[in-house]
Amino acid sequence: MAIATEQPGVGAPHGGTPLDPHAIRAEFPIFRTTVHGRPLIYLDSASTSQKPQAVLDAVNGYYREYNANVHRGIYEIGERATEAYEAVRASIARFINAPDVHEVVFTRNATEAINLVAYTWGRRTIGQSDAIVLTEMEHHANLVPWQLLVQEKDGDLEFIPITDEGRLRLDVYDVLLRLRPRLVAFTQVSNTLGTINPVREMVDRAHAAGALVLIDGAQAVPHVPVDVQALGADFYVFSGHKMLAPPGSGALWARRELLEAMPPFMAGGEMIREVHLRRSEWNAIPWKFEAGTPDAAAAIGFGAAAEYLMALGMDRVRAHEHDLIAYALDTLRAELPQLTLYGPPAAERGGVVSFNVPNVHPHDVAQILDRFGIAIRAGHHCTMPLHERLDLAATCRASFNVYSTRDDIDALVDGLREVVRIFGD
């Protein structure tokens, strides 16, 4: 049963032509909503993305036609649910070019995937004085689990600093690698600055120093083509909800031998092969890590989202967003020169533009933009240490996805002009 390949509204791959964001937008029902009497201008996709009809239909189809627990029922709809659920694993494996579908472990989100690695591989591997190298730009999800781990094991955290333009200081990275860390964990794309980090180069250097590498792909999978084999990663994590899928879906990919050597994470049903009163045997990977009844509907939506993006073509998604970011940076600079923009140039950036309006707190900016139906994020975006490094309490962030258009950016500029007018002295 191939629910994940049913793609209402997508049709055949669009070839090499640029994406038509207006046609794509028409496939996202939420854009028929109005906010304060105006059409919704959604510029908070880095927080969570909107969902296309194809994903809504896949989720709805599961509930309406074959809602049953997966891996349980010896009956038609139970088997259908299991098949659809496992078909998602194959879609996700193709989406990130994993060599083996059984290396894809379903999790609730990127956060759970990172915790899974920290609690299983981490607790087994990290000992006293062992170092883990992170960066100053990590989302709290790729920071706090490692803090807990080194507190428990008396290990050490080290951080690759950033330059003022928001690039990682690879010269310092080389010095940190001399500490022979066990793990290097960093984000592929920064959720605050948009920086696309040089993953392959960093992975090679880590491996040469004897460290394994975990890549936080939460902000990468919605925006750039991802090939875990080409990246050379050991662990790769991401959330479904930022890539057009429902919340509650996400994945950990890791090399088979790592997963096989790792102890289970949560314990209960599904993750076992045999249970006796005093001992149990674990199921094979990936199910060893999937205890309890999963959110099958979310997973089925996850598969539909991956298929939708693959049908669009991630190269074309990247090209579209690169165009938007370049347009946004140019337009904001030209029309509102008083803004402070953060992060690297468009060529090294995925999905987000962060800025501040002088003497106006980001919450006030967001509140005024809301009157125009424009949704942006205001705050620290779960990167408090990065904001400390930049000496900022908060920033405004506009972020894009496949359905974003230049019109959205023009609306943002108009809204920001109003902010400046209201707050101007």
Next chain:
Amino acid sequence: MDDLYRDYILEHYRRPHNFGVLEQPTATYEGANPLCGDRITMMLGIRDGVVAEVGFTGRGCAISQASASLLTDEIKGKPVDAVAKLTTQDLLDLLGIEISPARLKCALLSLDTLEHALAESGVAPARGAAS
């Protein structure tokens, strides 16, 4: 169109009243909403049961800073007992604008901070928020 950003709110934000450090405060408290980065330090000079002097410093959104400006104007020269009785509604009335639930924390930071400063002076605020 903007009910929130009325002229007097913006005026209090740009040129806050009672902004500055007291030389000899009898109580000082720094309050913060770490999630939004709003910060207010409230300084009280309580003499003979009266808030004789009040000052604040801080940074944050227009709502949090205008709220501190309006609140400090309100309490200056008032008996501590009366100040301790201020309620959430009193503060919202002072602001005189419609505050959405998401911004309530910004609006109330000044009152929370004041209550902590009062508690430091041994005065139990009526809302009982300070601990």
